[in-house]
Amino acid sequence: MRRPRGVRHPRRVFALGLAAVLLLASVAATACSGGGETTTTGGDTPTTVTTGPSTGTEGAQVVISNYAYEPAEVTIKAGESVTWTNEDSVRHNAASDENAFEGPLLSKGESYTFTFDAPGTYPYHCTPHPYMKATVIVE
Numbered sequence: 001m002r003r004p005r006g007v008r009h010p011r012r013v014f015a016l017g018l019a020a021v022l023l024l025a026s027v028a029a030t031a032c033s034g035g036g037e038t039t040t041t042g043g044d045t046p047t048t049v050t051t052g053p054s055t056g057t058e059g060a061q062v063v064i065s066n067y068a069y070e071p072a073e074v075t076i077k078a079g080e081s082v083t084w085t086n087e088d089s090v091r092h093n094a095a096s097d098e099n100a101f102e103g104p105l106l107s108k109g110e111s112y113t114f115t116f117d118a119p120g121t122y123p124y125h126c127t128p129h130p131y132m133k134a135t136v137i138v139e
C-alpha cells in the first residue's frame, strides 16, 4: 500500500502495468473458456514480465479492417510487441486461441499492444467473430 515518494520508476510502472494487463487477460481468458482449464501455462507461453529496456518501437502493426486482420500473419522476434488497431466501426479484439493473451474489445481507432517474450506460433481470433483468424509468429 505504501509508495515511495519522490523517486520515479518508469520501468517499474511499465512492468506493473504489463503485469496488470497479463493478469486481466488471464482472468478474461479463463472466464471465457468456461472449461476447467487453469491459468497454469506451459513452457511455450509467455508468462514472465519483461523488466529490461523498452522495446516499444520494435515489433509489428496489425490493422483490423473489414472483419479481417491485416496482415493475417506477422513475424517478430522474442521480446517485441504486436499492436492491433481497429479501423472498423464494429468492435473487435485479438484473443489467443491458446489463452496466451486476450486484448479488450477495441472501438474504432483504439489499439492494443502485447509483448511476446517466448518464441512460438500464436494463432488468434476475434472473440465476437471467431471466424476472424490470424497468426503471430515469434522467432
Ligand code: CO
Binding pocket: 067, 091, 092, 093, 126, 127, 128, 129, 132
Ligand atoms: Co471481430
